[in-house]
Amino acid sequence: MVARRKAMAAGLLLTLALAACSSGGSSQSSSASGSGGPSGSPAVDLNAKTVGPNGEASTSVADIPALTSDEIAQIKSKHYKAALLWAGAGTWYNAASAGAKDAFAELGITVVATTEANFDPARQATDVETAMALKPDIIITLPVDPVAGKEAYKPAVDAGVKLLFIDNGINGYTAGKEYVSVVTGDHFNMGKTAADLMAKAIGDSGSIGYIFHDATFYVTNNRDRYFKAAIEQLHPNIKIVASQGFTEEGKTQELASAMIAQHPDIKGIYVAWSAAAQGVIAAIREAGRKDIKVVAYDLDATNDVDMAKCGNMYGVALDQPYLEGQTLARLGAAALLGKSAPPFVTVPVKTETRDNIEQIWQDDVHAAPPPEATAALKKPCA
Amino acid sequence: MAAKRPWEAIRRALLGGRLSNYVVYLGFVVVLVFFSIALSDKGFLTPQNLGNIARQTAMVSIMAVGMTFALSAGEIDLSIGSVVALAAMVVAVLLRGDGNPVIAVSSGLGVGIAIGLVNGLLTTKVRIPSFLVTLGMMGIVTGLARAITDLEPVPITNDAYSFVFGSGDVGPVPVLVIWTAVFVLIGHVVYRQTPFGRRVLATGGNRTAARFSGIRTDRIKIATLVISASTAAIAGMLYAGRLQGARYTLGENDLITVIAATAIGGTSLFGGRGSVVGALVGSLIMGMLNNGLILMGLSVSEQIIARGVIIIVTVALSLREARS
Numbered sequence: 001m002v003a004r005r006k007a008m009a010a011g012l013l014l015t016l017a018l019a020a021c022s023s024g025g026s027s028q029s030s031s032a033s034g035s036g037g038p039s040g041s042p043a044v045d046l047n048a049k050t051v052g053p054n055g056e057a058s059t060s061v062a063d064i065p066a067l068t069s070d071e072i073a074q075i076k077s078k079h080y081k082a083a084l085l086w087a088g089a090g091t092w093y094n095a096a097s098a099g100a101k102d103a104f105a106e107l108g109i110t111v112v113a114t115t116e117a118n119f120d121p122a123r124q125a126t127d128v129e130t131a132m133a134l135k136p137d138i139i140i141t142l143p144v145d146p147v148a149g150k151e152a153y154k155p156a157v158d159a160g161v162k163l164l165f166i167d168n169g170i171n172g173y174t175a176g177k178e179y180v181s182v183v184t185g186d187h188f189n190m191g192k193t194a195a196d197l198m199a200k201a202i203g204d205s206g207s208i209g210y211i212f213h214d215a216t217f218y219v220t221n222n223r224d225r226y227f228k229a230a231i232e233q234l235h236p237n238i239k240i241v242a243s244q245g246f247t248e249e250g251k252t253q254e255l256a257s258a259m260i261a262q263h264p265d266i267k268g269i270y271v272a273w274s275a276a277a278q279g280v281i282a283a284i285r286e287a288g289r290k291d292i293k294v295v296a297y298d299l300d301a302t303n304d305v306d307m308a309k310c311g312n313m314y315g316v317a318l319d320q321p322y323l324e325g326q327t328l329a330r331l332g333a334a335a336l337l338g339k340s341a342p343p344f345v346t347v348p349v350k351t352e353t354r355d356n357i358e359q360i361w362q363d364d365v366h367a368a369p370p371p372e373a374t375a376a377l378k379k380p381c382a
Numbered sequence: 383m384a385a386k387r388p389w390e391a392i393r394r395a396l397l398g399g400r401l402s403n404y405v406v407y408l409g410f411v412v413v414l415v416f417f418s419i420a421l422s423d424k425g426f427l428t429p430q431n432l433g434n435i436a437r438q439t440a441m442v443s444i445m446a447v448g449m450t451f452a453l454s455a456g457e458i459d460l461s462i463g464s465v466v467a468l469a470a471m472v473v474a475v476l477l478r479g480d481g482n483p484v485i486a487v488s489s490g491l492g493v494g495i496a497i498g499l500v501n502g503l504l505t506t507k508v509r510i511p512s513f514l515v516t517l518g519m520m521g522i523v524t525g526l527a528r529a530i531t532d533l534e535p536v537p538i539t540n541d542a543y544s545f546v547f548g549s550g551d552v553g554p555v556p557v558l559v560i561w562t563a564v565f566v567l568i569g570h571v572v573y574r575q576t577p578f579g580r581r582v583l584a585t586g587g588n589r590t591a592a593r594f595s596g597i598r599t600d601r602i603k604i605a606t607l608v609i610s611a612s613t614a615a616i617a618g619m620l621y622a623g624r625l626q627g628a629r630y631t632l633g634e635n636d637l638i639t640v641i642a643a644t645a646i647g648g649t650s651l652f653g654g655r656g657s658v659v660g661a662l663v664g665s666l667i668m669g670m671l672n673n674g675l676i677l678m679g680l681s682v683s684e685q686i687i688a689r690g691v692i693i694i695v696t697v698a699l700s701l702r703e704a705r706s
Contacts, residue, residue, distance in 0.1 A: 089533045214682045247682050250635055253625075257434040258676045261425045275535070275629065282625045285549060286437060286556075287430065302627030305537035371479070372539045 044229035050188040052344035053146060053169035053218050059342035061183070061327050067107075067334060075333050076108035082332065083113040083131040085124065085141040087168075090275060092298050092321045093142075095365040096166060099325025100140055102366075107333050112136055121145035125152035136161060138332035140325070143168045146218070153178070162335040164328045167219045175343030180335045183328050185319025186346040187219055191226025193317040193349050194295050195235060198227075198268050201293035201314040205237035206267040209259040211252055211280065213272040214245025220272050223297060223317075227270055241266060246276065253279030260287045268293045274300035274316055284312045299352065299360065301370040307354050308373040310381035315353035320364045323347050354381070406647050406660045409696045410667050417674035424677050431673065433556060437624075439669030440558035441466075441617035442636060446643045446661035447569035448613030453644060454573075455606040456586035456653030457505060457512040461497060462614035462640060464523035466633025469493045469618030471527050473543075474536035474628035483543050487619065494615025495608055497523060502604030512607065527630045535629035538622055547623025561620060562662070565613065569658040582606055586653025643668050646696045667696070 050058050067075075082104055086093050093116070101111055112134040117124035121144045131139065132155045139161050143149040149170040156163055163179040173179050198208060210228060213220035231238050241263050244255045256269060260283065269284070269292060271277045277296040281303065284292045293314040296303070300316075307313040324347055331341045352360040357377065361369040368374070417426045425431050445462055452459045469490040476486035501519055505512040538544060550557040573579040584592040585599045592599050614633070622628040645651060646667060647660030671692060675685040 089528070091534060094533065244676065244679075245682055248635055249631060251682075254434075254438055254672055255676055257438070258431070258673060261428055261431040261434060262677065275631070278535075278625050278627065278629070282549075283434075285626075286434075286624075300535060302535045302537045302625070302629070305539060305627070309539075370537055372537045376539070 044225060044233075046188075046192060046226070046230055046233055048188060050184075050186050050222070050346050052182055053171070056175065056182070056344035058186070058344050058346045061323065061345055061347045064327065064331070064342065064345065067330060071334070071337055072107060074337060078108075078336070080107075080109045080137040080333070080336060081112045081135065082109050082138040082140065082329070083134065083136040084111060084115070085127050085131060085139060086114070086116045087124065087142040087144045088119055089116045091300060091365065095299075095321035095367075096325035098366055099322035099327075100329040101325075103326040103329035104333075107329070109138070109329070109333065117144050119144050121148040121152065124149070128152050128156055132156060132159060132161075135159075137336060138162045138164065138329075140164045140166065140328045140332065142166045143170055146171045162332045164332050164335075166324055166328060169218075176340060181328075181331050181341040181343055181345055183324050183331070183345045183347070184219065185324070186349050187222035188226045189349045190297060190317045190319065191223045191228075192230040192234075193351055194223070194227045194270065194297065195230035197315045197317060197351060197353070198231065198270060198293075198295045199235050199238060201295060202238070202267040204235060207239050207241040207263060207265045208268040208270060209256070209263065209266050210240045210243040211255055211259075211269060211271040211276070212243070212245050213247070215247050224272055246272075249276045250279065252276045253283045256280040256283035257287065260284065260289065260292070266292060268295065268314070270294075271296045274298040274303050277303050277313065281306055281312050299365060301373075304352070304357055304361075305370055305372045305376060307352075308357055308369075308376035310354065310376075315351055318350050318352060318360070318364065320347045320350060322364055322366050405696070405699045406657075406663045406667070409646065409699070410663050410670075413667055413670050413674070413692075417670060417677075421674060421677050426674060426677055431677075435666070435669045435673050436562075437556050437558045438673065439665045440562045441620050441633075442639050442643055442668065443562045443662050443665040444565045444613050444620070445610075445617050445636065445640045446647065446665045447565050447658055448610035449640050449644045450569065450573065450647070450649050450656045450658050450661045451582055451606040452512075452610040453649050453651060454586045454653060454656040455582045455603050456589065457603055457607060458516065458641075458651070459498075459501065459607055459610040459614075460513065460516040460637060461501060461519040461523055462610060462617075463633040463635070463637040464520045464527060465494055465497055465611050465614035466618035466621060466636060467527035467628075467630050468497075468523050468530070469615035470622040470628035470632050471530045471536065471630060473619050474538050474622050475530060477538055477540050477543060478536065481540070483540060486543070487547075490619045491612060491615050494612040494618075497615075498608035498611030499604065501611060502607040505607065506600040506603050512603075516607075524630075524634075530630075533630060535627055537627040539626075544623045544626050548620045549624055549626065558620060558624070561616070565616075566658060566662045573656070573658045578602075578605075583654055583656070586650075586655075588654070639668055640665075642693050642697075646693065667692075 084097055084100060104111055113131045115127040117127055124144045139156050146168055150172050157178045165179060165182045167184045169182045212224040242259045246252050246255055269280055271280050274296045277294050280294055292312055294312050295314055296316050298318050303313045335341060357369050357373055361367055472493050473486045473490040476489055501515050504510050504515040548558055581597045581602050584597055585602045589599050621632045643664035644661045647657055647664030649656030671689050675688055
């Protein structure tokens with residue numbers, strides 16, 4: 001018994017020791033010169049235009065011709081049905097839903113189902129099957145998994161439903177065949193724009209922390225990669241001194257407090273999206289550091305209030321979810337008339353800082369900002 | 383047989399043969415010493431970092447106190463993560479505008495008490511196992527937390543609330559540490575020094591015997607599930623204060639951490655044995671692991687694996703000791 005207990009104690013120590021050893025390797029990757037980002041950044045070309053998941057060239061949303069009044073009348077007369085099958089939920093999804101629903105309403109198309117897969121590919125496959133029971137003519141969806149999606153969306157493809165993707169595509173699907181089009185943000189530019197925001201926030205010099213999404217996801221990987229490359233190539237006086245990945249939004253607080261403890265000199269922290277920034281802001285606040293600025297992506301009521309209160313949240317780069325939803329709906333309707341669509345459409349990047357919070361909410365979410373933000377904006381920053 | 387070996391004799395002399403009660407403290411010291419050495423140049427032992435750990439573990443520690451009561455009475459509460467989210471959302475919504483903090487806080491706590499009461503009544507009166515009752519309740523409460531603002535996060539701008547519930551410091555001591563200390567202290571005294579605590583253990587240890595000795599075991603079980611859900615509601619309010627806002631995802635990953643912390647702390651998953659202070663130490667071990675593995679620069683996957691291994695090893699040691 002004693003021997004076995006000793007063996008177990010030794011096992012515990014061994015585990016901890018192994019953990020320590022492996023840290024030797026990865027702590028290097030999270031050092032200044034680090035490649036500690038998703039899929040590294042071997043010579044990212046900052047002038048490249050965002051390409052689709054299968055390398056499709058992008059078309060700007062502005063270049064898509066509007067539907068004529070004849071076409072609209074034709075669509076209206078058919079009383080089509082649509083389904084919205086989302087991967088997750090929150091402000092961004094609500095805005096995309098609103099854009100799609102408003103556009104569908106103008107075209108006399110009824111939304112018969114809205115689902116949310118909680119980022120579970122199996123759940124999404126079920127959602128597709130369930131939605132198919134309602135015989136939609138159009139499905140707008142954010143695929144959770146580009147690989148598993150090939151099978152998941154098969155019932156819709158087989159039934160000839162017009163399938164439109166936001167953000168992610170499906171491996172092995174061809175535009176014009178299985179699906180109509182992918183609409184998404186201009187990821188490369190979003191990353192670059194976030195880097196510019198960071199530069200503005202900290203006076204284009206100093207140390208920063210980099211908190212990236214540690215999972216394979218087309219949008220976040222692109223944005224993270226381009227942010228890092230833009231900092232390295234365009235802002236030589238800014239150094240990424242700490243780099244950490246996360247998969248659960250709730251964990252960013254621990255990451256950020258560890259970063260601040262280890263690198264008290266950091267002036268800014270980049271984090272892969274807005275909801276994940278809330279923990280970062282809490283960590284900075286607790287460290288009593290009013291000077292550390294945070295840059296992320298997408299609108300978020302809580303962080304926007306912090307921004308309005310002249311807190312740590314400096315700004316976000318954002319795509320325009322309402323416009324994306326609207327565009328998908330219109331492309332879907334056009335496809336029902338037999339019109340072809342560009343395979344990969346991007347909407348331009350915007351930035352939100354304290355100066356334009358109200359405008360951005362109006363334009364991109366089609367909703368008023370949180371009242372707490374409006375109230376805080378009336379008081380000037382100290 | 384084993385008692386003849388010298389180590390066994392020393393152990394009996396020192397600890398009265400009940401090392402299981404101390405394994406968690408030993409584990410705490412091992413983890414602490416290990417990280418102090420391995421991370422000596424990476425700021426693990428700085429007051430700032432230790433303060434981070436204390437703050438980060440506060441909510442889990444408080445919930446682990448509640449879970450200790452539920453488990454000791456032979457029940458389990460899977461709904462705590464969802465109660466965290468709902469209580470946080472309710473408080474944040476009621477604080478909007480010029481919301482009255484007293485009403486908001488009472489309502490948040492009320493959420494916990496009400497859910498605990500329903501869990502308890504369904505478990506004892508309708509005789510559905512608490513595992514299933516609280517599993518179902520988790521779904522209901524999660525759905526409510528999502529529906530209450532249609533998934534939108536709610537900011538909190540009431541500075542007094544944020545100070546008391548999470549963000550503040552009293553002198554050098556973070557408010558969260560005070561909350562933890564108060565809950566652990568009260569929990570420990572109630573658990574060890576009061577008739578109620580003894581009845582909880584008796585109910586979980588041998589319900590039939592407990593009933594024959596005049597304990598109203600149904601009431602005890604209901605009370606422990608109310609305690610458990612209430613600590614979750616408090617944790618939710620603390621999250622909301624700390625983050626200065628609530629969102630429906632709060633607490634969604636806490637259940638497993640709380641159960642792990644409680645089990646590492648020497649509380650049996652089958653009732654009749656437990657320790658409130660052990661649960662606190664278990665929670666601190668989990669917190670140190672999180673923090674230390676991050677400071678080491680491990681990737682997320684490596685962190686998850688290392689945590690899993692350490693949980694199994696610690697619980698295995700504690701259970702072996704309990705059996706021997």
